[in-house]
Amino acid sequence: MKPIGIFDSGIGGLTVAKAIANRLPHVPLIYFGDTAHLPYGEKSPELIQYYASRISHHLRDQGCRIMVVACNSVSSNALHAVQDALGPKIPAIDVIAPVIQEAIKRFPGGRIGVIGTRATIESGHYQELLKGHGCEVTAMATPLLASAIEEGFHEGSVSDALLEAYLGGGTFDEVDALILGCTHYPLITSQIRAFLPDHVAVIDSSIVVANSVAEALSEMDEEKSGKANQRFIVSDLTPSFSMGAQRFFGSEVHLEESPLWDF
Numbered sequence: 666m667k668p669i670g671i672f673d674s675g676i677g678g679l680t681v682a683k684a685i686a687n688r689l690p691h692v693p694l695i696y697f698g699d700t701a702h703l704p705y706g707e708k709s710p711e712l713i714q715y716y717a718s719r720i721s722h723h724l725r726d727q728g729c730r731i732m733v734v735a736c737n738s739v740s741s742n743a744l745h746a747v748q749d750a751l752g753p754k755i756p757a758i759d760v761i762a763p764v765i766q767e768a769i770k771r772f773p774g775g776r777i778g779v780i781g782t783r784a785t786i787e788s789g790h791y792q793e794l795l796k797g798h799g800c801e802v803t804a805m806a807t808p809l810l811a812s813a814i815e816e817g818f819h820e821g822s823v824s825d826a827l828l829e830a831y832l833g834g835g836t837f838d839e840v841d842a843l844i845l846g847c848t849h850y851p852l853i854t855s856q857i858r859a860f861l862p863d864h865v866a867v868i869d870s871s872i873v874v875a876n877s878v879a880e881a882l883s884e885m886d887e888e889k890s891g892k893a894n895q896r897f898i899v900s901d902l903t904p905s906f907s908m909g910a911q912r913f914f915g916s917e918v919h920l921e922e923s924p925l926w927d928f
């Protein structure tokens with residue numbers, strides 16, 4: 666069975682990979698984290714498009730039959746570059762479209778908040794899609810959160826101080842739902858909830874995206890077999906990425922290094 670390709674700027678997309686592995690344990694997957702170039706959230710759209718295109722070619726050449734863009738910064742700035750690189754036969758599933766569907770189904774015409782990297786929020790992609798569905802949107806870039814979480818500063822005083830700085834002013838107190846527009850944020854979902862009034866729903870993309878992948882595969886009429894092979898590749902392997910990967914995936918992960926980039 667051909668694998669699902671999944672990629673992110675680094676190891677944050679492992680939250681999405683985990684949800685997919687739980688939902689579809691019989692489907693092989695190849696994960697690629699571009700640890701040599703993160704954070705994408707601080708890069709220009711042009712550079713994100715270049716990286717995303719190179720990675721998509723690489724995963725296509727590994728035989729992937731569907732591509733999951735497990736990064737909001739890529740999904741909002743470079744989805745067309747991914748699809749161009751893959752060609753018409755390999756569908757790309759991004760982390761934004763399924764979440765927008767979920768938000769408008771649960772809160773039609775509602776007041777929706779979104780937080781994410783600078784690249785994601787400045788692209789205006791979430792805002793445009795949500796407004797196009799009649800929602801009122803409040804968006805905020807929360808650029809320090811992803812690096813703090815990646816450093817292991819989650820569920821503690823450092824992430825609490827950052828959340829106080831970003832959310833403490835009450836910007837999202839009146840929304841119906843807050844979308845976590847970065848694949849790193851599921852690690853601090855409960856902390857984020859603590860900074861919001863009880864009526865605000867928090868929408869995390871990982872499970873919603875895993876359901877979309879399952880749907881796309883059932884349309885491809887895939888046969889099911891036992892537990893499948895999973896490969897986890899990064900473009901720069903360090904001990905801290907190895908440790909971080911266990912945290913994001915929630916169980917042991919063996920990272921391999923790929924010589925995809927020439928330095």
Ligand code: DGL
Pocket residue numbers: 673674675677678703704705706707735736737738739782785811846847848849
């Ligand atoms: N995981 C990336 C995202 O969802 C953010 C990390 C980065 O800035 O590279 O946008």
